[in-house]
Amino acid sequence: QIAETVGGTICTFGSYRLGVAGRGADIDALCVAPRHIDRSDYFNSFYELLKEQHEVTEMRAVEEAFVPVIKMKYEGIEIDMLFARLALKDVPDDVDLRADIVLKNLDEKCVRSLNGCRVTDEILRQVPKCENFRLALRAIKLWAK
Secondary structure, eight states: OOHHHHOOOEEEEHHHHHHHOOTTOOOOEEEEEEEESSSIIIIIIIHHHTTOTTTEEEEEEETTSSOEEEEEEEEEEEEEEEEEEOOOBBBOOTTOTSSHHHTTOOOOOHHOOOOOHHHHHHHHHSSSSSHHHHHHHHHHHHHOO
């Protein structure tokens, strides 16, 4: 019952969120939790729950990385999922991660984890014509390959 009221959400970022992910690209995601959920819960309890899902394969936790991450395949799709605990008692589905107030009282790892979503959302907010931006970004990505 408590879990239903305190919320939490998963947000995408990077090329997937920008709308330029190509075939075979991974999905970068962020699990946003309220203040009573700890990083150890994420890398222990949540990790074990994910491991039990038959859709999840090739799972590994990289806790000591600069930006800690759980890497996995979900139904064959590569997903890198980060974790951030906000200093809020509950996290609504529509939490605005661009608001500087969400950074209040966070540790560095949570701030670094939030940066992917914050930067992606800011890019989308500032680009005047998203479709032109996406076309140019796809071309640059193809050229870089």
